[in-house]
Amino acid sequence: GAGVSQSPRYKVAKRGQDVALRCDPISGHVSLFWYQQALGQGPEFLTYFQNEAQLDKSGLPSDRFFAERPEGSVSTLKIQRTQQEDSAVYLCASSLPRTGVSSGNTIYFGEGSWLTVV
Amino acid sequence: GQQLNQSPQSMFIQEGEDVSMNCTSSSIFNTWLWYKQEPGEGPVLLIALYKAGELTSNGRLTAQFGITRKDSFLNISASIPSDVGIYFCAGHYNNNDMRFGAGTRLTVKP
Numbered sequence: 156g157a158g159v160s161q162s163p164r165y166k167v168a169k170r171g172q173d174v175a176l177r178c179d180p181i182s183g184h185v186s187l188f189w190y191q192q193a194l195g196q197g198p199e200f201l202t203y204f205q206n207e208a209q210l211d212k213s214g215l216p217s218d219r220f221f222a223e224r225p226e227g228s229v230s231t232l233k234i235q236r237t238q239q240e241d242s243a244v245y246l247c248a249s250s251l252p253r254t255g256v257s258s259g260n261t262i263y264f265g266e267g268s269w270l271t272v273v
Numbered sequence: 274g275q276q277l278n279q280s281p282q283s284m285f286i287q288e289g290e291d292v293s294m295n296c297t298s299s300s301i302f303n304t305w306l307w308y309k310q311e312p313g314e315g316p317v318l319l320i321a322l323y324k325a326g327e328l329t330s331n332g333r334l335t336a337q338f339g340i341t342r343k344d345s346f347l348n349i350s351a352s353i354p355s356d357v358g359i360y361f362c363a364g365h366y367n368n369n370d371m372r373f374g375a376g377t378r379l380t381v382k383p
Contacts, residue, residue: 159315188371197279197361197373198316211370246315262371264308264315 157181159265161247167271168237176232176268178247187230188262189222190246198246204230237272244269276300279362279374286352287382294360294377295346302364305338305345306371311358319360320347352381 160179168174180187185206190198191214200214206227215222219237224230234241244267251261279296286292296305304323308316320331322338322345329336335348345364349356362374 190373195375197277197363197375199373200370203370214370248315261318261321264317266313266315 159247159249159263161245161265161268163268164266165269165271167273170239170272171236172272173233173235174237174270176234176245176247176270178230178232178249178265180228180230180247180249181263184249184251184263185227186250186262187224188248188250189230189232190248190264191216192244192246192267194243201232201245234270237270239272242270242272276372277362277364277374279377281377282375283378283380285380285382288352288354290352292349292352292356292379293346294362295344296362296364296374297344298364298372299343300364300366301342302366303342304365305336306363306365307334307336307345307347308361308363308373309358310361310376316361349379352379354381354383357381 162177187204189201191201192198202222203211204224207224219235221233246264246267248262248264277296277298306321307319309319310316320329320336325342326340327338333350338345359376359378361376363371365371
């Protein structure tokens with residue numbers, strides 16, 4: 156596709172419900188990132204994939220958060236037993252084959268999935 | 274948590290004025306980036322800086338990578354109404370983890 160696509164754009168979940176957020180990166184982009192952005196804050200790193208390998212998950216806030224990218228393209232961020240503090244915008248981003256930003260690649264963000272837990 | 278201190282938190286300026294915002298960190302970064310985010314959208318990259326001391330321009334935007342590698346500033350000259358949004362600085366280590374500042378919310382009055 157032309158850009159990073161995320162779905163759903165908006166999700167309201169009852170506390171305790173499981174949610175799944177989908178990210179379609181730009182075609183051909185090897186690197187994929189998930190970020191969490193709370194209201195009024197900057198994005199905070201959650202996890203990073205290179206192809207299907209999850210190379211860094213140090214930012215996942217708890218074991219209720221799980222991300223996968225089984226075929227190296229589409230990724231899903233799953234949150235189990237949602238809590239109110241999980242309410243945030245979840246941003247997905249992708250970049251070209253060379254790893255990371257230090258090599259000069261641009262990281263492109265999707266529009267985000269807005270999660271509200273009630 | 275975030276390790277970048279971004280200031281100011283918000284700015285209210287008149288159209289045509291120049292704007293300056295900055296980020297500082299207690300840690301050294303290899304790359305500094307500046308993003309703009311508008312309501313309901315994801316961040317869009319404005320300028321990327323890869324070397325200490327580097328000064329880069331993109332139209333009316335100018336950004337510099339501090340010599341100590343612990344700070345960066347972004348200037349916007351002759352602001353226009355469409356400059357409205359939240360500007361984020363981001364720093365990058367050797368891994369793939371980018372750290373973002375809390376943002377500067379810019380309002381431009383016509």
